[in-house]
Amino acid sequence: MNAGVSSARTPVLAVSTVIFTLRPDASGEMRLALPLVRRIRAPHQGKWALPGAPLKSNEDLQAAAGSALLATTGLEPRYLEQLYAFGQVDRSPDRVVSIVYWALIGSDETAGAIESENVQWFFADEVPELAFDHNLIIEYALWRLRSKIEYSRVALGFLGDTFTLAQLREVYEVVLGKRLDPGNFRRMVESANIVEPTGERLEGTRHRPPQLYRYNASQDLTDPDPLTLRTTSTRPNARDLGAAS
Amino acid sequence: MNAGVSSARTPVLAVSTVIFTLRPDASGEMRLALPLVRRIRAPHQGKWALPGAPLKSNEDLQAAAGSALLATTGLEPRYLEQLYAFGQVDRSPDRVVSIVYWALIGSDETAGAIESENVQWFFADEVPELAFDHNLIIEYALWRLRSKIEYSRVALGFLGDTFTLAQLREVYEVVLGKRLDPGNFRRMVESANIVEPTGERLEGTRHRPPQLYRYNASQDLTDPDPLTLRTTSTRPNARDLGAAS
DNA sequence: CACGGTAAAAGTCAGAATGACTATAAGTGA
DNA sequence: TCACTTATAGTCATTCTGACTTTTACCGTG
Numbered sequence: 001m002n003a004g005v006s007s008a009r010t011p012v013l014a015v016s017t018v019i020f021t022l023r024p025d026a027s028g029e030m031r032l033a034l035p036l037v038r039r040i041r042a043p044h045q046g047k048w049a050l051p052g053a054p055l056k057s058n059e060d061l062q063a064a065a066g067s068a069l070l071a072t073t074g075l076e077p078r079y080l081e082q083l084y085a086f087g088q089v090d091r092s093p094d095r096v097v098s099i100v101y102w103a104l105i106g107s108d109e110t111a112g113a114i115e116s117e118n119v120q121w122f123f124a125d126e127v128p129e130l131a132f133d134h135n136l137i138i139e140y141a142l143w144r145l146r147s148k149i150e151y152s153r154v155a156l157g158f159l160g161d162t163f164t165l166a167q168l169r170e171v172y173e174v175v176l177g178k179r180l181d182p183g184n185f186r187r188m189v190e191s192a193n194i195v196e197p198t199g200e201r202l203e204g205t206r207h208r209p210p211q212l213y214r215y216n217a218s219q220d221l222t223d224p225d226p227l228t229l230r231t232t233s234t235r236p237n238a239r240d241l242g243a244a245s
Numbered sequence: 246m247n248a249g250v251s252s253a254r255t256p257v258l259a260v261s262t263v264i265f266t267l268r269p270d271a272s273g274e275m276r277l278a279l280p281l282v283r284r285i286r287a288p289h290q291g292k293w294a295l296p297g298a299p300l301k302s303n304e305d306l307q308a309a310a311g312s313a314l315l316a317t318t319g320l321e322p323r324y325l326e327q328l329y330a331f332g333q334v335d336r337s338p339d340r341v342v343s344i345v346y347w348a349l350i351g352s353d354e355t356a357g358a359i360e361s362e363n364v365q366w367f368f369a370d371e372v373p374e375l376a377f378d379h380n381l382i383i384e385y386a387l388w389r390l391r392s393k394i395e396y397s398r399v400a401l402g403f404l405g406d407t408f409t410l411a412q413l414r415e416v417y418e419v420v421l422g423k424r425l426d427p428g429n430f431r432r433m434v435e436s437a438n439i440v441e442p443t444g445e446r447l448e449g450t451r452h453r454p455p456q457l458y459r460y461n462a463s464q465d466l467t468d469p470d471p472l473t474l475r476t477t478s479t480r481p482n483a484r485d486l487g488a489a490s
Numbered sequence: 491c492a493c494g495g496t497a498a499a500a501g502t503c504a505g506a507a508t509g510a511c512t513a514t515a516a517g518t519g520a
Numbered sequence: 521t522c523a524c525t526t527a528t529a530g531t532c533a534t535t536c537t538g539a540c541t542t543t544t545a546c547c548g549t550g
Contacts, residue, residue: 010255010257010258010302011258011300011302012255013255013256013258013342055256055332055342057255057256057334057340058334058340059334060332060333060334061330061332061333061342082329082330084327084471085306085327085330085344086471087300087305087306087344088305088306088472089302089303089304089305095302095303097258097300097306097344099330099332099342136471136472137471139471140471164498165498165499166497166498181538181539181540182497182498182499183498183499183500183501183539183540183541184537184538184539186498186499186500187500187537188537191536203546204547205496205497205498205546205547206495206496206497206546206547206548207495207496207497207498207545207546207547208496208497208498208499208544208545208546208547209498209545209546210497210498210499211498211499225329226329226331226381226382226384226385226388227333227381409527410527410528411526411527426509426510426511427526427527427528428510428511428512428527428528428529428530429508429509429510431527431528431529432508433508436507448517449518450517450518450525450526450527451517451518451519451524451525451526452516452517452518452524452525452526452527453515453516453517453518453525453526453527453528454516454517454526454527455526455527455528456527456528491550492549492550493548493549493550494547494548494549494550495546495547495548495549496545496546496547497544497545497546497547498543498544498545498546499542499543499544499545500541500542500543500544501540501541501542501543502539502540502541502542503538503539503540503541504537504538504539505536505537505538506535506536506537506538507534507535507536507537508533508534508535508536509532509533509534509535510531510532510533510534511530511531511532511533512529512530512531512532513528513529513530513531514527514528514529514530515526515527515528515529516525516526516527516528517524517525517526517527518523518524518525518526519522519523519524520521520522520523520524
């Protein structure tokens with residue numbers, strides 16, 4: 001059961017990516033959106049699906065997800081995190097195990113994105129019926145995003161290098177689907193120490209100019225991918241794995 | 246790049262499981278422990294490794310993890326959760342992507358476990374140098390266990406059907422590595438409503454007999470595997486996926 | 491150049507949750 | 521009956537949270 005078996009009988013590996021951004025709808029409201037690509041071959045030919053590709057044997061999982069995403073959508077997020085490995089036997093006519101990543105990207109970073117008849121943005125609550133189990137995957141990615149935004153700094157993935165607290169708050173509001181008190185939000189953000197003021201202010205507003213903030217890289221409390229465990233301060237004992245010591 | 250390619254060039258899929266239990270050390274202290282199996286073939290022949298097996302094409306991932314675990318260790322946990330998919334190109338001489346599950350099991354449920362020269366229990370903080378990247382995997386599983394025990398009811402995975410609050414507290418103490426105040430712990434557990442008294446008391450203690458508790462199945466607030474999303478009440482909109490509606 | 495509108499930023503306050511601690515109850519073995 | 525042990529209940533000060541008010545600083549308009 002090891003060598004020379006036809007690859008048809010052995011499970012095939014693919015990688016896909018769910019990548020969210022914030023974009024305004026017709027009425028100007030910001031909403032969660034993600035790109036989908038149309039399948040150009042069977043199975044599920046013509047249906048929309050997540051961007052992805054089969055895994056090549058010389059590529060790391062995350063690199064494969066990133067380059068498949070770039071090739072099909074033109075998007076290049078700074079941050080890509082593993083979501084889940086989907087491997088139900090019946091999720092595809094052939095046996096395909098999909099390792100799915102998820103990412104966030106700022107609205108302005110979607111400028112160079114490919115958009116065509118076969119690559120389009122959909123609002124997260126208006127996703128059509130997709131190929132395979134991709135609707136389920138998106139549901140799960142949304143759940144992860146919503147639960148993770150509360151205890152980590154993923155929200156910054158939607159923003160550029162500098163931003164105002166109002167912009168950061170809007171991200172939370174859109175993701176969580178509820179309004180937040182500006183004062184309490186400020187207090188929370190400041191005590192969590194996840195951002196720091198740049199000293200600059202945003203000009204050209206019709207009112208008092210807000211302070212600009214940037215990501216505070218000094219300590220990162222996000223739960224890490226296991227592959228980055230070795231560099232994270234959250235884990236006290238890096239022990240034998242890799243590095244010196 | 247699709248049909249008839251030798252399976253040697255295409256990534257191979259395997260499943261492994263990290264399964265923790267609590268067992269007393271020489272001095273009687275409870276400590277986290279997990280079973281490892283000795284590799285009987287190259288690569289890394291003779292080294293200890295996580296129990297696992299190659300994925301068969303007609304098996305779901307979780308079922309594969311469960312049956313590999315049962316076959317090599319004799320253990321059958323009630324609960325098995327996906328941990329992470331490890332797929333670095335250089336983690337093995339051949340290209341192997343491992344989908345790793347993790348589980349907990351009660352001390353008394355480890356009775357029927359296989360133990361031999363090639364299958365043994367190790368304390369979590371005394372794991373030797375393992376094959377492949379399995380040390381890293383265990384580190385990560387430990388991190389997950391510790392962070393998850395605080396906001397979910399995974400602790401119950403270490404216990405039997407009924408238990409006292411002192412036993413439940415001990416699980417927390419061992420996993421978190423610190424002592425907890427009995428009164429405050431009781432208050433926390435009771436307000437969280439995760440367990441309910443059976444009405445029975447544990448007899449034969451040398452002191453006041455403690456109330457026995459059981460798991461309160463009425464509401465489950467654990468974050469779900471995506472595959473169980475459809476049945477979970479945490480997600481409001483089950484939408485199209487599966488089921489009636 | 492005062493004025494009204496707007497959002498930033500700071501401050502207030504009551505109730506909930508948390509950690510440290512004390513007191514009492516109910517068993518056992520001696 | 522007593523000494524001992526742990527279950528269980530209760531207290532109290534501190535911190536955290538959500539709802540709300542006040543003040544500040546800019547804009548555009550008349």
